[in-house]
Amino acid sequence: MSQSMQAGFPIREQVTSFIEGRYTRLAGHELPVVFPGDARRISTLVEAPADEVDAAVRSARAAFEDGRWRRQPVEARQAVMRKVADLVDQHRDELAYLECMNSGIPMRHLQKGQIPRTAYNFRFFAEFLGQHAEKLHGQTDGYLTLVLREPVGVAALIGPWNAPLALTSMKIAGAIAFGNSCVCKPSEVTPLAVARFMELLVEAGVPPGVVNLVNGRGGVTGEALVAHPQVDLVSFTGGTQTARRISASAGEGLKPLSLELGGKSANIVFESADLDRAVDAALVGIFSNNGQQCLAGSRILVQRTVLERFVEAFAQRARKLRIGSPLDPATEIGPLAFQAHRQRVAGYVDIARADGAQLLCGGAPVEALEPGFYFQPTAVLARDNTARVCREEIFGPFATIVPFDTQDEAYAIANDSEFGLVSYVWSDHQPTVMRALSEIRAGMVWINTPMTRDLRAPFGGIKASGYGREGGESSMKFYTFEKTVMLPTVPPSIPRMGI
Numbered sequence: 001m002s003q004s005m006q007a008g009f010p011i012r013e014q015v016t017s018f019i020e021g022r023y024t025r026l027a028g029h030e031l032p033v034v035f036p037g038d039a040r041r042i043s044t045l046v047e048a049p050a051d052e053v054d055a056a057v058r059s060a061r062a063a064f065e066d067g068r069w070r071r072q073p074v075e076a077r078q079a080v081m082r083k084v085a086d087l088v089d090q091h092r093d094e095l096a097y098l099e100c101m102n103s104g105i106p107m108r109h110l111q112k113g114q115i116p117r118t119a120y121n122f123r124f125f126a127e128f129l130g131q132h133a134e135k136l137h138g139q140t141d142g143y144l145t146l147v148l149r150e151p152v153g154v155a156a157l158i159g160p161w162n163a164p165l166a167l168t169s170m171k172i173a174g175a176i177a178f179g180n181s182c183v184c185k186p187s188e189v190t191p192l193a194v195a196r197f198m199e200l201l202v203e204a205g206v207p208p209g210v211v212n213l214v215n216g217r218g219g220v221t222g223e224a225l226v227a228h229p230q231v232d233l234v235s236f237t238g239g240t241q242t243a244r245r246i247s248a249s250a251g252e253g254l255k256p257l258s259l260e261l262g263g264k265s266a267n268i269v270f271e272s273a274d275l276d277r278a279v280d281a282a283l284v285g286i287f288s289n290n291g292q293q294c295l296a297g298s299r300i301l302v303q304r305t306v307l308e309r310f311v312e313a314f315a316q317r318a319r320k321l322r323i324g325s326p327l328d329p330a331t332e333i334g335p336l337a338f339q340a341h342r343q344r345v346a347g348y349v350d351i352a353r354a355d356g357a358q359l360l361c362g363g364a365p366v367e368a369l370e371p372g373f374y375f376q377p378t379a380v381l382a383r384d385n386t387a388r389v390c391r392e393e394i395f396g397p398f399a400t401i402v403p404f405d406t407q408d409e410a411y412a413i414a415n416d417s418e419f420g421l422v423s424y425v426w427s428d429h430q431p432t433v434m435r436a437l438s439e440i441r442a443g444m445v446w447i448n449t450p451m452t453r454d455l456r457a458p459f460g461g462i463k464a465s466g467y468g469r470e471g472g473e474s475s476m477k478f479y480t481f482e483k484t485v486m487l488p489t490v491p492p493s494i495p496r497m498g499i
């Protein structure tokens, strides 16, 4: 496959499927892969139609059935997974570059955050695997009852475009640690880094066929993958509407499903908060990763007594954020991932105005950086929580600030949402913090801290933010099934029938 060199790292001219340890050479429907920083086409994605998806699933199935991976000793699988992590570290700049070139996520964020996270995903699950013990019950007289955990089979792993490698690698690490095989389907917008990662997996010693890749549009490649009869379970991270379609298809096949979906998360700033820190964290919470993150604190609820101070500081700092090429290490905000997405984000400025919201800063594309898909960091002050910008996930650098008076009101607003992914609370008053813990209905609550994750702990949402959890034991439960074995300690007496 020919490649073009860009900034020292090669970008494949065509991104095809990766099956049985090799890129395929299929000709088919082509989609452009674009650098959002200047709208330049940098590669071409060749879409996998249903028969290629079938080949990928069969490859994963064969690898699972012949046990080339799952029957390897735990120590051997751990060693390979650690090697994957080492290779990711060695290729950090290249993977960051590929991810940056098709997602627009700033390099500094990738090099310090998402790519090291990819390595950590593999190290974590390698260690987890070595620690986990199966269960034994000795209470039934004359028996030992063993509860074994076995891999489910072939996993379909479908990821979004806002953190392609970090999220897909977490799914792969969780799936293969316990002996499953898998087929990954990244977003058609961001195939580059995940494709390169496939080669590193093979180089590290993951046997060909254990991890396969298909690329293409969700409605074509993704649907064929979820519906494939030899796929045993589906892990999906993406939007709520897509999740509804996937649930219907997976439900038809009675396939276990894990759904990590969107959010409209409340970031609650009480008057008892350290306001400087709350402003710092609110900016990070909505503007990091170009505002395209499920965990974004996109509804900032501020107690009216400190509203003016908060709004002034927040808007002033938002105006000063450094917008520019995601390749520039100084850039804080890069372009949005694709043109249609920027149009959608921009559309919310008019929607906010129509609902009576006040524009505090931003609200327009960055003309000086056209034809890149840049959008100014934007904040609006909503009249109340009924505004559409309070209810819909915008998934861009767009903060909605909502005032409140009392604690009761704050929790009522925070919970008045279709979503329930995460929440943030800012207060130095302990009773307020303790009450927040019990009042907030979301899968995760951060107190006086910006987002941070512990891979040992379950992560996931409620309501339209999905169901299922990822993280140490939660991933193990999803990617394995329990097999109960009754083992008699002495030969049990057997009633003699038919004598």
Ligand code: NDP
Binding pocket: 158, 159, 160, 161, 162, 163, 167, 185, 186, 187, 188, 189, 216, 217, 218, 219, 221, 222, 223, 226, 237, 238, 239, 240, 242, 243, 245, 246, 260, 261, 262, 263, 293, 294, 295, 393, 395, 421
């Ligand atoms: P989408 O739901 O549009 O797409 C997610 C993935 O599903 C993509 O690979 C997409 O392919 C694929 N897909 C689309 N339709 C189907 C289908 N019918 N069958 C199978 N696969 C399909 O989400 P986005 O990519 O736009 O990602 C943004 C969303 O992801 C936001 O809502 C965000 O909140 C959420 N998200 C949630 C996270 C969490 O952990 N809770 C983390 C990160 C993001 P293609 O793009 O090629 O069409």
